[in-house]
Amino acid sequence: MRAAVLRQLGKPPGVEEFAEPVAGDGEVLVHVTAAALKPVDRQMAAGTHYASPRELPVLCGSDGVGLLEDGTRVFFGGPRAPFGAMAERTVVRRAQCFSVPAELDDATAAAVANPGVSAWLSLKHSAKLAAGETVLILGATGVTGMMAVQIAKVLGAGRVVAAGRNERTLRALGALGADVAIQLNRSEQELIEAFRNEAGNKRFDVIIDYLWGRPTESLLAAITADEFTVAGPETRLVEVGESAGPTITLPAAVLRSTALKILGTAGIPPWATLIEAFEQVMKRAARGELRIAIERVPLADIEQAWERNASGRRIVVEP
Numbered sequence: 001m002r003a004a005v006l007r008q009l010g011k012p013p014g015v016e017e018f019a020e021p022v023a024g025d026g027e028v029l030v031h032v033t034a035a036a037l038k039p040v041d042r043q044m045a046a047g048t049h050y051a052s053p054r055e056l057p058v059l060c061g062s063d064g065v066g067l068l069e070d071g072t073r074v075f076f077g078g079p080r081a082p083f084g085a086m087a088e089r090t091v092v093r094r095a096q097c098f099s100v101p102a103e104l105d106d107a108t109a110a111a112v113a114n115p116g117v118s119a120w121l122s123l124k125h126s127a128k129l130a131a132g133e134t135v136l137i138l139g140a141t142g143v144t145g146m147m148a149v150q151i152a153k154v155l156g157a158g159r160v161v162a163a164g165r166n167e168r169t170l171r172a173l174g175a176l177g178a179d180v181a182i183q184l185n186r187s188e189q190e191l192i193e194a195f196r197n198e199a200g201n202k203r204f205d206v207i208i209d210y211l212w213g214r215p216t217e218s219l220l221a222a223i224t225a226d227e228f229t230v231a232g233p234e235t236r237l238v239e240v241g242e243s244a245g246p247t248i249t250l251p252a253a254v255l256r257s258t259a260l261k262i263l264g265t266a267g268i269p270p271w272a273t274l275i276e277a278f279e280q281v282m283k284r285a286a287r288g289e290l291r292i293a294i295e296r297v298p299l300a301d302i303e304q305a306w307e308r309n310a311s312g313r314r315i316v317v318e319p
């Protein structure tokens with residue numbers, strides 16, 4: 001079968017013939033129709049992700065949509081290595097296959113699952129967003145950030161502040177539910193002022209951070225108090241991504257002067273929580289309440305697509 005084969009970390013995969021997968025106990029064979037190219041797929045192949053493969057070659061792609069042998073259409077996650085989602089066929093545990101609403105086409109279902117479920121879990125499960133709270137999405141112009149803007153509103157956020165770099169995408173976020181936009185492409189001092197103005201207007205209850213690096217440092221500088229204050233309610237910052245950098249400098253002053261709680265997103269949440277998030281995202285995407293821009297690419301073009309910045313769109317590979 002044809003598949004996106006990774007032979008060297010740090011290089012894009014190439015399309016080659018690869019051995020057919022065979023399903024073992026508890027597993028099913030999936031005839032793949034669509035697999036999204038996500039940041040995690042690129043990070044794994046680059047060797048920069050903590051779970052990057054130790055043995056090569058492997059097939060790329062961590063999830064997708066396809067048909068089981070009996071014709072059932074499913075979304076699947078976690079193919080058994082060395083198999084992957086960007087291939088004509090793959091093999092996964094049956095328990096990791098979920099039904100997809102009939103109204104959603106394969107490419108949209110494949111695209112929306114990862115950013116949608118991640119944003120849903122970050123806001124509801126990690127940050128425990130309460131109705132009426134103010135949410136800052138740092139990195140709102142990325143595919144997952146755009147999903148988080150929409151889901152924050154679905155979950156009852158009072159005010160959604162969208163911070164991002166891409167001017168055009170940032171302008172379009174109002175239609176997805178953002179109340180205010182903060183442009184990141186400016187001097188550090190201007191950015192600190194912009195965050196400070198917004199935080200002064202209405203304190204951030206929840207921050208979902210897809211960037212880390214310098215934008216996060218500016219944000220932390222902006223919310224650091226410059227005098228003794230009475231302790232207020234917590235600001236919960238959920239670290240989800242590192243598009244702007246893998247590290248930050250964390251001054252003690254921000255933790256000593258504000259009720260800031262920094263949360264991680266490690267590990268797979270309890271199964272019931274994951275299923276609820278998946279079903280909510282799929283149902284709302286099928287109804288058109290959650291929107292995502294996609295770009296379909298044939299498997300044969302994976303090498304060029306791998307290097308391309310699709311800016312605000314999710315590339316979906318079709319084997």
Ligand SMILES: NC(=O)c1ccc[n+]([C@@H]2O[C@H](COP(=O)([O-])OP(=O)(O)OC[C@H]3O[C@@H](n4cnc5c(N)ncnc54)[C@H](OP(=O)(O)O)[C@@H]3O)[C@@H](O)[C@H]2O)c1
Pocket residue numbers: 039040114115118139140141142143144145164165166169184210211215240241242243244245265309311312313
């Ligand atoms: N743990 C999880 O479950 C999970 C799930 C989804 C995503 N993530 C992580 O979250 C991050 C974003 O994911 P995504 O799906 O939104 O990615 P994406 O669609 O590829 O978007 C990346 C975004 O990062 C922005 N960006 C890149 N470098 C930047 C910089 N130096 N300063 C400011 N903005 C910068 C890009 O802005 P431009 O548009 O201007 O280029 C773009 O908006 C990634 O690190 C990803 O791995 C984690």
